[in-house]
Amino acid sequence: MIAGNRAINYLRISVTDRCNFRCKYCVPSSPFKVIEHDKIARYEEILRITRLACDLGITKVRITGGEPFVRKGIFSFLEKLCRIDTLKDVSITTNGALLNRKKIRMLMDMGIRRLNFSLDTLDPSKFARITGRDRFNKVWDAIQTAHTMGISPIKINAVALRGVNDDEIRAIAGLTLKYPFHIRFIEYMPMGDSDVEKQQQILTREIQERITETLGPLEPVKLEKNDGPAKKFKLDGAEGILGFITPVSSHFCSECNRLRLTSRGTIRPCLLKNYETDILTPLRDGADDLALKQIIESALTQKPLFHDLGSRTPKDLPISHMTSIGG
Numbered sequence: 001m002i003a004g005n006r007a008i009n010y011l012r013i014s015v016t017d018r019c020n021f022r023c024k025y026c027v028p029s030s031p032f033k034v035i036e037h038d039k040i041a042r043y044e045e046i047l048r049i050t051r052l053a054c055d056l057g058i059t060k061v062r063i064t065g066g067e068p069f070v071r072k073g074i075f076s077f078l079e080k081l082c083r084i085d086t087l088k089d090v091s092i093t094t095n096g097a098l099l100n101r102k103k104i105r106m107l108m109d110m111g112i113r114r115l116n117f118s119l120d121t122l123d124p125s126k127f128a129r130i131t132g133r134d135r136f137n138k139v140w141d142a143i144q145t146a147h148t149m150g151i152s153p154i155k156i157n158a159v160a161l162r163g164v165n166d167d168e169i170r171a172i173a174g175l176t177l178k179y180p181f182h183i184r185f186i187e188y189m190p191m192g193d194s195d196v197e198k199q200q201q202i203l204t205r206e207i208q209e210r211i212t213e214t215l216g217p218l219e220p221v222k223l224e225k226n227d228g229p230a231k232k233f234k235l236d237g238a239e240g241i242l243g244f245i246t247p248v249s250s251h252f253c254s255e256c257n258r259l260r261l262t263s264r265g266t267i268r269p270c271l272l273k274n275y276e277t278d279i280l281t282p283l284r285d286g287a288d289d290l291a292l293k294q295i296i297e298s299a300l301t302q303k304p305l306f307h308d309l310g311s312r313t314p315k316d317l318p319i320s321h322m323t324s325i326g327g
Contacts, residue, residue, distance in 0.1 A: 001057040001259075001296075003269070003303040010060045010228075010258040011053050013046060014325065015074065017263050019067040021095050022132035023118075025159055025188055041265040041280050043077040049261060049279060051084060052293050058259070060089040062116075066263070069098040075106055082110040091116065093157075096142035097135045104146050116155040117143050121165045122172065130164065147179065155182040155243075160207055162200045173211045176240030184230050184243035189272065203249040204231075211235075211242070218242065229255065247272065254305050259296075262325055267296055269303035271325060277302075 001008040017035050019027070041049075050061065061081065068074055082090050091114035092107070107115075119139060121127050127136035146154055158165075158172050165172075169185070176183050188201045212218060218233035221241055230243030253270070260268040265280020277299040283292060 001300055003300045006255070006257055006303075007057070008257055008259055008300060008303070009057055010062070011050065011058045011261060012062045012064055012258055013050065013261045014064050014066065014263040015043075015046065015068050015077070016040065016066040016071040018070050019065055019095070020070055020097060020133065021067065021135070023120075024130055024164070025161065035264055039265075040263050041261075043073060043080075045265065045280060045283055046077070046261065047080055047084075048283065049265075049292065049296075050081065050087075052289055053259070053261075053296055054084055054086045056293060056296060059086060060091075061087055062091045062093060064093045067095055067098070068092060069094055069103075075103070078107070078112070079110050082112065089114070093118070095131075095135075096139040097133070099142040099146070101145050101149070104142075104149055104151065108149065108151070113151060114153060114155070115146055115151050116157055118158075119143070119156050119172075120158045120161075121168055123168065126165060126168075143181075147181075152180070153182050154180075155184055157184050157186055159186050159188050160202045161188060162202050164200065166202055166210075169207055169210045170214045173215060173235070173242055176235060176238040176242055177215075179240055181240040182230075182232075182243055183240060184245055186245040187248045189247050201248070204244045204246045205249065208233075208244065256303070259300065259303075260325065267299040268325060269299050273302075273304055275299075275302045 090112055093116040096117045120130050124136035128134040160166050160169055173183060175181055185207050187203055215235050221232035221234050230245050233242045262268055266276040266278050268276045277295055279292060279295045
């Protein structure tokens, strides 16, 4: 599939809006309702849409939530997903709290070798304040277990926030000195109604300056073919890699190769724009494969070459919170 001059080969699939955490920057600060079960795409519907997207050129899929492992039947679904012949890469983003050795082995037996963990702090008490759950040890144990079992690469996503965890930027980055992890600092994106104030946002340049002041210079790392938007660097002597994802300070829209399928069964061509196309309703109404492919291709025509999230007067702030879209 082509959007502008970009080949679109990456589909991010949200299988649920539900999560066992309540992270400050992800869920709304005001009360909200989860999506009703009958309005969530069923596994067989997700698989059909995915197969059609693969026919159109998708070769890489990432499963997200909410937290994907809270949904019943997830392992059976993943097994079927991994059997799609033209899919070359299946990975998962998770908070890790529900993973253990047995479940990681099940993932590896399916052929899944790449996991992204969300971890914004190495302090258990601070972890509880950020996520609303006292689960740091479970998450860290899951990361360590995945590492010892051979999951690679292990990517750890951290959102740095002023006055929340910015005092740990050095410590989090320093994990790469000991482990072959990919630590990725992601700029906070103001979406929906979260508990985070804009002044708490820390942009990549400041994060990098804090790292280099204490840990030394950052050496650029050459990007590989299937790399995402992270700009990659390495500290001298490090086992792992530092990545910086800059949706606010330096958008990468012109290089974006992804499409999103939300848990509500909508095609969303851009995380940071409000446009979505409903594909679930036509599917349930009996649309054939050709009609569904046309819906996917039509959504791609709305994939932008830029967003205005970092401008002083953004015109199109995303109104949906992250759990309803998928990370």
